[in-house]
């Protein structure tokens with residue numbers, strides 16, 4: 001990760017104007033209740049630029065008189081606190097992970113800003129408007145500020161080899177968790193009991209971080225897109241939609257597979273399952289650089305209209321939204337719904353996207369989604385989750 005984050009800093013500094021300093025905070029763990037805190041998760045832009053997973057740090061990147069500057073401010077050691085929570089990151093560790101040479105303690109950060117403003121080295125302070133610590137920028141006085149979040153969106157949209165490898169690793173572990181659920185599901189068990197097979201696989205393999213709360217939705221529960229209660233009994237002959245993801249080095253996998261509780265699809269389930277699966281293939285075939293992001297969903301809706309009217313589910317284009325109302329794709333990376341150049345921008349080579357057509361026929365207790373993760377290549381895309389089985393025959397054979 002060291003070369004990767006060094007390169008990211010270089011690219012960001014190149015995008016700064018003369019006498020601008022960009023400031024990033026690693027963040028803090030949010031308080032839960034009393035003296036309990038939620039697990040710490042680093043600010044993703046800070047992490048993208050340093051590779052460091054530690055609260056209370058500040059990064060300053062600057063361009064002054066044409067020279068590039070990088071300073072990392074870390075927490076000073078606190079021997080009393082360390083007896084409770086362990087040692088904080090040392091200067092050497094911080095330097096080794098990030099490749100940053102100038103490291104100071106964070107109690108000097110204020111002096112650094114004040115001094116640089118007085119000397120004229122800082123004329124504009126750049127900050128990330130989407131950071132949880134964005135409000136802190138006002139603490140440093142009446143300096144002109146500029147929002148640098150859009151530049152990070154540009155940078156983070158295109159993934160490096162290191163990032164693709166991290167996502168692939170997250171996908172591998174996610175696949176094994178899904179397979180464990182397919183192997184162990186029995187009608188009559190609770191959705192959360194099925195979920196525990198996924199959780200076990202992750203933790204057993206050293207993964208403590210989920211990309212997002214797992215959705216284990218059987219029957220009509222699958223029609224609630226972000227169903228995470230996972231507390232219903234799995235009925236015989238029902239479909240179970242599992243939308244799950246491990247995170248590896250904070251890079252997310254996001255995979256959905258839908259399979260029958262008894263190991264065999266009914267004819268009706270198979271009919272709709274195959275329509276969704278074909279939609280998944282059509283969109284993956286269609287993706288290429290230069291397309292408008294929104295065109296992917298249009299493509300799916302055209303196909304759905306043709307197929308769903310053929311089988312008599314819809315009679316007008318408008319009817320489709322009763323059965324499918326989300327989007328077929330989003331960016332994936334350090335965040336599960338990752339940031340990018342523009343919300344409805346153009347698809348770029350090197351971007352990682354999900355492909356996730358779904359169909360939810362609540363009155364029949366059928367909810368289906370088939371979600372894969374792809375990286376956009378020069379002429380199309382490569383499916384990172386290619387080997388996670390998805391056809392009816394592969395799933396039925398596997399579950400036998």
Ligand SMILES: [Mn+2]
Nearest residue numbers: 254354356371
């Ligand atoms: Mn998704």
